[in-house]
Amino acid sequence: MNTKQRYVLDDDSCDRSDVVKVCRSMLAGLRDSVVDYETDVPAASEDWSPDVAAAADTLRKVAATTGRIERGGYAQTGRIRADSDVIWSAFVVFAPWAYDATVWDEVGNPLLSFADEAGSITATLDQTQYKSVLPVLGPARLVPEKEWSQLAKARRSH
Secondary structure, rough: OOOOOEEEEEEEEEEHHHHHHHHHHHHOOOHOOOOOEEEEOOOOOOOOHHHHHHHHHHHHHHHHHEEEEEEEHEEEEOOOOOHHHHHHHHHHHHHHOEEEEEEOOOOOOEEEEEEEOOOEEEEEEEEEHHHHHHHHHOOOEEEEEHHHHHHHHHHHHH
């Protein structure tokens, strides 16, 4: 049996560009395990690069058919099958700017979840998946969820 463990990404020593790179690299590294994914797409932001803005436009078009778009431009894609390379590529580019983005495996378990523009990232991985993402973490690290609460508490007390 291939047991999965839940991790939290400790990116305390990372700047924003490191976090974006880690998010995108983890998604790319786990691509073969992803069956479905979803994201929200906030209204356009002036700090988005052209590639992020283009990815957001692609995902908004998806939301128009599979999810919903609210007044003001906020969109939710709904669950998307991972069978279009174009849409997947847009998702990978945009995920670090989402308020909520998740990818699921073949049995419907979440593999990666991004919250608050990648301010919080969790991963639920088996050993093989864990080992496959280790090389792309850079200065970040995956901390088992059980240890994360203790680490966070210790940081708050300093």
